[in-house]
Amino acid sequence: MNEHFSENQAQIVKTRSISPIWFLPVVAAVLGLWILFQNITHANVQVKIHFQKADSIIVDKTKIRYKGVIVGTVKKIELDSASGVNVIAEIESHATFMLREQTQFWLVSPKASLTSISGLDTLFSGSYINLEPGDGEEATVFDAIDEEPISIPDNALLVSLKSDSAGSVSVGTPIFFKKIKVGEIVQVRLDDSGRHVNIKAFVESDYSHLVKSASKFWNISGLRANISRAGIDVNLDSITSLIAGGITFSSPQKSTAASAETQFELYENIDKSEAGQTIELTVNNINNLPKGAGILFKGHGIGRITDIEYSLEQKQFIAQATINPQFSEMITQGAQFWVEKTALSFSKIKNLGNIITGDYVAFAPAADAEVAQKASSFALQQSRLPVSPALDLMLLTEDATGLNAGDPVSYQGIKIGSIRSLDFAENGRFIETSISIDSSYQYLINKNSQFYLLSGVNMKASLQGIEMQSTPLEHLLSGGIGLYNAEPVKKSAKNTLLDKNLRFRLYPSRALAEVGKNVFSKPLILSVLSKQLPAVSEGSPVYYHKLPIGEVIGFSIDNSGLMKTELSIKGQYRHLIKEQSIFWNISGFNVDAGLGGIEIQAESLLTIVKGGIAVDHGKKDIDNKYANGSYKLFSSYEKAAKPPTVITLLFDQANELQVGSKLRLKGLVIGRITELTLSSKGKVQAKVNVKAEFAAQTARKGSRFWVVSSDISLAGAKNLSTLVSGVFINVEPGKGAPATEFTGEVKAPIIERSKTGLPLILLTDNAGSTDINSPVYHRQIQIGEVMSKQLSSDASGVEIAVNIYPEYSHLIRENSIFWPASGFNLNVGITGVALKSTSLTSLIKGGISMSTPDNKPLQEMSDAFARFELKKEFNESWLNWKLAIPKP
Known part of the structure; x- marks a missing residue:
């Protein structure tokens, strides 16, 4: 088991790798070294600038600029041990490359003079120090200069001038060439000897080629005066040169271009420059x-x-x-x-x-x-000689009075030649005038040119005064000939004289020259007939648009028994007489008197004294001739060009109408009575001439004519002007067929056609003071009038017919109330006597008032000839009704 355990037991192995934590100090060290490097390589540099004085220089505020960019700031100002002050400034690192031995510093502050204004921006930002980079080794100590160094535009030519005196020349003085500014002065300095003034100037690149090595510069500054033939001659090149001075120069074409090293003399004026x-x-x-x-x-x-x-x-x-x-x-x-x-x-x-x-x-x-x-x-x-051979011409005239050899020939006031000689032509009919035209003006002569006399004085008299027009005094005393061309002639025009024997007419005046060759045509003799002899005499002028074109040559009695006036129309104007021509008498003057004053109309002073006849073109098919073909002589232009329409008006009596009484339409005089007679039926028959432009409106069936005379009564006074100007006839145009005979009325119609509106019948016990034409009121505004009044059929009352004007007919409703507005009410009480009346007009003239109750809804409009009761007395509450009655 132990062996098995040992096989599965973990083993610890030691490694030699570096921990990542150690990278942090390394990064910090590298960053620190980088920052140190940046501070060393991009550090600002302090410089010392020596100024004579430190006016307007402020620590931490005054900036150092280069081309408008801030590159430094003043940090300290200290007194110099010798003289002046030292300004310690810090230049930003990006501008330190400009700190060289020849770098220049100067103070910029606002300056104003007659020639220039500079440094205006410092008024707001304060003064600053400008920097101009230079060459040489690096440096940090500098001496400031007193003013801005010379700077000229790109590619401009720097010119050096030398003068004994600066005069009015200063920095900014302009340099002109043919009065165009091409440069200016940039520096004015005394030379080292102090005997001369050295001037630096530049000429802009566009004009630098004008400065030649043989150019001469002279001063045009100020004002120069010279007394000459015309008086005092004041010479001033420009306002700029008057205030700031000025310099100009010559530019000989055959001279070579000047270089920047060429020095020129600056002369006092052009005479001294001998340019x-x-x-x-x-x-x-x-x-x-x-x-x-x-x-x-x-x-x-x-x-x-x-x-x-x-x-x-x-x-x-x-x-x-x-x-x-x-x-x-x-x-x-x-x-x-x-x-x-x-x-x-x-x-x-x-x-x-x-x-x-x-x-x-x-x-x-x-x-x-x-x-x-x-x-x-x-x-x-002693006088100018002819430049080249002159052009000889022959002029024919019937009268050369006032012309002499040597007199000038002029065109539009400019002398272009002279008269060479005068002699009779072989046929003895004309006088030959030989003239010479200077060669420079020969292009003005062509076959259509006309010549006329310049001598004499033209005098024109009228009621406005005497107008005298004459040629220049030279022509007035010695005579002269003028040239007239109907069309302007260009200088490039070629002479069109093909025949050397060509002869020109010499006309008595320019007006006749403009007419042309017809001036020598035979006159046109014609006759005009009239019932009475016109107030003209032999020699009285005949006018066409106020231009004399002929004269009266005689009088006789025609076979028809009419008076014949013979006229002679000048040959050059005979083409103005046409088949439809009309003639009228413009002799004497017409007087029209009225309340507005006396109006006198006359063609001219000559026609008042001597008389005259006018002629013009008439309309087609105009009745301008008698059966024998002779022209009619009308008494006025209106009768000749616009014959009136004759209408007949029949009146029961004349009513002070007279021959000459006016016919009026809305105040305009559109005709006059020409004849008053009695008809076979005992009516007064008035013949009225109606002006042609108004005949179509008034000579129609349905037109009404009535006599307007003065009317004075307690109700007022009307048409007082007729007391002076006389009665007249007024007309209201009809719309029927054309007509020429009408029945006239003694008084104006009771109701004019334009005022016929809504007729009503008012019933009352008696008419009171209401009379025909008495007004009908609503809120003291007349809205109608009384047309008639009569007893009712059974004589139990009175029926009063009233007419409500069209624009007020909507005011009459089925329940409207009418009462007398005439007379007055007299109330006597303890407090005194009260007199009440609607108005002074209604007190004198009578009248009727109406209103509509406002205590009921608005009822229907009244029908025509509706019957209303005329209240005997009114209730004051009726005057307070304020029923709104809109127009339909």
């Missing part, structure tokens, strides 16, 4: 041509005379002049310079300002300036 082109002008006489006189091209200054000397050898004056480099390309052979002098005579007044400021020099480039050779010496002419 302009220098030329010589020779002249025999320099009367009133001063030194400093301007050289102008189309009114723009391009240069100035800098010196004038007399040459004994040439026996001439030699003027030295400088031309702005922008215009130097035009100074070529063939260019012209001439003196613009004062001209003061009866035929010309020119350049009066030269009397005070002196003459000036005008300039015109050669026609082929782009290919012509450069030149530097020119003769100064």
Whole structure:
């Protein structure tokens, strides 16, 4: 058994493996070494920066930045043993690679000047120290610089300028080229000797090619004034240059591009820079041509005379002049310079300002300036010479009064040529006027061109005053010729003159030139007939749309017994007279008086004094001629173009109606009485002319006409205007067939058609003060009126017929109550006397009131001609009923 037990007994075996627990210290050691390594390799670095002063630098708040990124913080500020202060700052580990010997630090704080504003962000975040990396060995001690180092845009050209004085130039001063900003000043420093100013500037990469090795820079700062022929000439390049200064430069095309090492001189102005082109002008006489006189091209200054000397050898004056480099390309052979002098005579007044400021020099480039050779010496002419051969034309006119050789030919106010000569034509009918057109304006002439006289004064008088229109004084005194083209002519147009012998007409005025060749056509003679002789005389004008196209030439009696007026229509306007033309008299004036004032209508002052006849186109099939074919002369345009419709009104008596009394429709005057006669039956017969545009509405069956006159009574006053203007006839249009004869009424209809609504019958013992047209009230609002009143069939009472207006007919219900609203109640008691009345109108005019009880449900609407009792007295409680009655 023991042996068996020994075989199954457990045996303990010893092993030599390491326990896992020992891994924990190893991991901790490795982690500690890693943290130590990170602290050593990524540790922040302290630097010392020397400043002259520590204004606005705060410990633990002032940051150090590079390109806007915070890379450090000020930790300590201490005084330097020598001077200034030392700022101890901690630079973050990721930025320590920038700490080199040439690394620069400077303080950024808000600054504002006329040229720039910087550091505005520090107003909120506080000042900070900026860092600019440099080269060299690693370093931790630095000297701060006073201002930001020069920085220019990428690929910009850095330019060095030298000047005797900085003047108005400072950091930020712009650099211009042809008034476009291309760069700016970045640094202004005195050189070591203190005798000159060194200026650093940059020109942006897009414009750097403009800076040539032969370029010249000059100052354009501030304001410059010069007294010239036009007065005081104030020269200001821009507001920026006035405030902050400015610099510009020339860019010679044949010069090579400048390098960054090139240094340029900065001149005080363009004259000192001698950048302009220098030329010589020779002249025999320099009367009133001063030194400093301007050289102008189309009114723009391009240069100035800098010196004038007399040459004994040439026996001439030699003027030295400088031309702005922008215009130097035009100074070529063939260019012209001439003196613009004062001209003061009866035929010309020119350049009066030269009397005070002196003459000036005008300039015109050669026609082929782009290919012509450069030149530097020119003769100064006394006047401009023709550039190229002129175009000669011949004009024919019947009267050349006011024209002289040498007078100008103008187009839209610009001189394009001159008159060469005047002579009689071979046939003696016309005067031949020879003119020359400058070559630069020859394209304006074509076979459709028209010419007209510019001389003289046109005067037009009317009630509004006198209007005077004249050509320029030069043309007024010496005459001149104008050119008219119906269509604008482009400069690229080719001359269409095919025949050298082509002749043009010279018209008396532009208005006739616009008409064209028909101006020399024979006039059209025609006659117009009228019952009476019009208030015109021989020579009175004939108008078409207020344009004179002819005149009256005579009077006679036609075979038909009518008065004949003969007219002469000018040839160029004869095409305006058509078969359907209408003629009417516009002589004198019309007066219409009323309460609104006196209205006077007249065509013009000329027609009042001299009379006149107008003509226009009429409608097709218009009755504008008599049987013999002569035109009718109407008394007015309305009768000519829109003949009225004549209707007849029959009245029992005239009722103050007169010839001229007006016919009105809703206040509009639509006609007038033209004739008053007695018919065979003793009726007053009134002939009324109704305007054509209103005839279709009023000349219909069912229309009602009545006389409107003043009406004054205790109830009020109506139509007082008729006391001054006279009675008139009112009309209410009907809807029947067309008609021309109607029966007129003395008074307005009791109820107008538009107010016919719900008729009712009120029963009462007596009519009281109620009368026809007395109002019917509901809550003091008139809702109807009394139409009639009569005794009942058995004479036991009175029946009053009332009309409720359509918009109020729904208010009348089967149980509505009516009572008299007229008169008044007088109550006498201890407290005094009480007078009660519905209204002053009802007290004077009478009336009826109604209401509906509110103590019962709303009943059905009343039927037409329903009968109601008119209560003798009213109960005050009725006035308090407030039954709601909606519209159906």
